[in-house]
Amino acid sequence: MTPVQQISSPVGLVAAGGMLPFAVGDSLVARGIRPVFFALKGICDPVEVKRFRHHWISIGQLGRLTNLLRAEDCRELVFIGALVRPALSEIRLDWKTIRAMPSVLKAFRGGDDHLLSSVGRILEKDGFRMVGVKDAAPDLLMPHGCLTRAAPDVDGDADIRKGREVLRALSPFDIGQAAIVIDGHVLGVEDIEGTDGLLMRVSRLRAEGLLRARPGRGVLVKAPKSGQDLRFDLPTLGPRTIEGVAAAQLAGVAVIAGHTLVAEPQAMVERADAAGLFVTGLAL
Numbered sequence: 001m002t003p004v005q006q007i008s009s010p011v012g013l014v015a016a017g018g019m020l021p022f023a024v025g026d027s028l029v030a031r032g033i034r035p036v037f038f039a040l041k042g043i044c045d046p047v048e049v050k051r052f053r054h055h056w057i058s059i060g061q062l063g064r065l066t067n068l069l070r071a072e073d074c075r076e077l078v079f080i081g082a083l084v085r086p087a088l089s090e091i092r093l094d095w096k097t098i099r100a101m102p103s104v105l106k107a108f109r110g111g112d113d114h115l116l117s118s119v120g121r122i123l124e125k126d127g128f129r130m131v132g133v134k135d136a137a138p139d140l141l142m143p144h145g146c147l148t149r150a151a152p153d154v155d156g157d158a159d160i161r162k163g164r165e166v167l168r169a170l171s172p173f174d175i176g177q178a179a180i181v182i183d184g185h186v187l188g189v190e191d192i193e194g195t196d197g198l199l200m201r202v203s204r205l206r207a208e209g210l211l212r213a214r215p216g217r218g219v220l221v222k223a224p225k226s227g228q229d230l231r232f233d234l235p236t237l238g239p240r241t242i243e244g245v246a247a248a249q250l251a252g253v254a255v256i257a258g259h260t261l262v263a264e265p266q267a268m269v270e271r272a273d274a275a276g277l278f279v280t281g282l283a284l
Contacts, residue, residue, distance in 0.1 A: 007131055010034040012074035014057075014065070015044045016081030020140075020236060020263050022048045024080050027137035036072045038065055044081065062119075066126055076131045077123060082194070133234060133261055140265075142237065142281045144257035147269050150278040152252060156219055158184060160254045160282070163221025171226035177235045180250065182218030187211070195222065199244030206249060215249035216276075222255040223282075237279070238263035239271050246275040257281030 011028060015021035015037050021044065025035040037044070037054035055068050069077065120130040134141060146152075152160060159181040166179045166186055176190025180202055187205070190198050199220065205211040222235040237255055245253055252272070260281070262268060272279045 007033065007076050007135055010036050010072060010074050011131065011136060012036050012038055012069050012072065012077040014038045014040070014077065014079045015049065016040050016079075017043045017045070018082040018236075018263070019045075019048070019238075020261060021081045022051070023140055023263050024078065024133060024137040025052050027139055036074055038068060040081075062122065066123070069128060075127070076129045078131050078133060078136045079120070080133055134258075137261075140261050140263070142255050142257050142260040142262050144281045144283060146278055146280040147265075148252075148272045148277065148279050150252065150273075150276055152219070152254070152278055152280060155183065155217065156251050156278070159219040160221055162186070163219060163254070164223060164282075167221065167223045168226060174225060177224060178220060178222045180218060180220050180248070182211075182213045182250070185213075187218065195220070195241060196244055199241075199248045202248040202250070203244075216251055218248075218250040220245055220248075220250055220253045222253070222260060224256060224259050234259060234261050236261045236263060237268065239267045242268055242271045242275065242277060242279070245277055246271075250277070252278030252280065254280050254282055256284055259284060
């Protein structure tokens with residue numbers, strides 16, 4: 001595993017949706033590092049963010065973000081949370097963003113990882129350092145091995161291998177970071193709906209009688225894209241994922257150890273054990 005880089009206090013967190021930004025904030029506080037949240041309007045949870053020092057920003061306000069980071073003495077910056085790619089028409093542009101429009105437009109023509117890394121490079125030119133969640137909150141990374149009472153059987157291992165092959169093949173196209181394989185058949189891959197949407201699709205196929213595989217078979221496989229900048233958009237896993245896997249009547253989940261973020265790990269394992277599912281961390 002790559003050694004954890006030392007980071008200085010305070011750290012700026014550009015926070016999107018979900019509970020993961022606050023788990024990262026709590027992890028930083030536990031290590032004696034002060035987080036300052038730069039919460040995205042209409043996306044970040046307005047209740048949870050009150051627990052931390054925070055400022056509200058709109059997508060596209062690079063100038064406001066830069067000024068606030070300097071005012072808070074944040075030299076290091078983390079992007080974290082669920083974010084649906086906005087349309088250009090939805091972005092509130094300030095002057096700094098307008099001046100950077102050639103880079104922004106080029107970034108929009110790439111995938112999500114390309115967009116995030118491009119914005120990161122713009123900020124790094126202003127003297128900030130982009131920090132991966134792997135460094136900001138190493139305690140939230142998936143460990144190696146099976147975390148649950150249930151474990152993959154021979155068929156499950158074969159489905160895991162097939163899922164990893166599929167994700168490796170799709171990596172150059174920046175489509176998604178998850179696939180579902182049942183008995184060697186690829187049922188679906190993650191798209192703009194995310195992992196939750198993928199699991200709901202499989203549940204719907206079962207409900208409509210279009211999926212004949214027996215319940216309790218098949219695996220959700222998650223992995224970062226090949227060549228991905230691991231400071232941005234790591235695969236995530238948590239109790240909600242387990243609920244979706246149970247509803248889809250799969251056997252379990254396999255993710256890459258050290259390269260997957262786990263929100264609420266204790267609750268996740270408890271729900272997986274209650275449903276008889278396995279959760280396992282794989283070597284990269």
